[in-house]
Amino acid sequence: MNNNTLLIGGVVVAAAFAFVVTQKRSGTEDAEIESRVAALNDRIGELESSLAEVTERADAQAAVIAETATLGSRLAETVQGLGEVSGSVAETAAAPAPADAPEAAPVTAAAAVDAGVGETAIFGDGAVRVFLSRVDAAAGTARIAVNGLATTTLAVGESVEADGACSVTLGGVEGNRASLGYACGS
Secondary structure: OOOOHHHHHHHHHHHHHHHHHHHHHHHHHHHHHHHHHHHHHHHHHHHHHHHHHHHHHHHHHHHHHHHHHHHHHHHHHHHHHHHHHHHHHHHHHHHHOOOOOOOOOOEEEEEEEEOOOOEEEEEEHHHHHEEEEEEOOOOOOEEEOOOOOOEEEOOOOOEEOOOOOOOEEEEEEEOOOEEEEEEEEE
């Protein structure tokens, strides 16, 4: 055997050894990669579950929003209907009395109601409805709507005409409540 044969044999043995070592290292790396892939698959499953929960909540919120929009539309229709009724009541009240009817004697009626924001005070057997929309206790004022949608702001002691010869007076405010007075007649 010459030295070249020995050298070639040594190189072949070294290459075979390197191949075997590489194969063992690859097996370890494969196990590690498989472990990482399994962990990633588990994480993907968790994310899919979370996404399903979020989608379910979003669907529920969309249903609530749709129901709220429906209620808003119904409220708008109701308010419009109240405006139309208020307008027809005003037209009826403005219509001239029949010529043969005797002139009505002045009637004096007085009443007071304590109302909170968002509440409606009713006077004159329902002829006058006063909605209290805001109270500013510091300024001594309240915003009201009398028989309709138009609002007015009154200071304590001020009055606004209601139903012809009657008036609504802001008697006082405290917190989010107001004392409203109602009087008719001369």
